[in-house]
Amino acid sequence: MRHLIKKSILLGLGVASLTKERIDKLVAEFVRRxxxxxxxxxxxxxxxxxxxxxxxxxxxxxxxxxAEVLEISAKSIERRLVKRGKKTAKKILRMAAKELR
Structure with a gap:
């Protein structure tokens, strides 16, 4: 019977939202009844x-x-953006050099 009570408390109320006081109150109610x-x-x-x-x-x-996975992904994206930015900067410099000639 106590396993059933335990499972009903865990499932019925959501384990994450329970506090010690709330659990004690529920158990006291079961004992009272x-x-x-x-x-x-x-x-x-x-x-x-x-x-x-x-x-x-x-x-x-x-x-x-x-968080670690997201950090790794962010670093990877940052490296790709920096690399892409360097290529874009070189391309812009070449275009500017052509226009100056």
Missing amino acids: KVITTKDGKWVARKVLGEIAKNKKRLEKLAKLQ
Whole structure:
């Protein structure tokens, strides 16, 4: 039963938006209604908070990887633009030199 309660909390409310106070309040409500015992309620709260921490770390790692990929892409684009700018500058200088003759 406590696994079902844990999953319903995780899925129903969205793990990222839960705070410790909100989880404790939900678990206390389940205990008050005698859906789960106090011991099971503490277990559910610990597990949900653990899942939140694990997902937070996973999201931070993913965000860091995405930032690194974007940085590499930006540097690549910057190099291509500089290269293209040099070619354009040389072309403009050649055209100007022809006009001055």
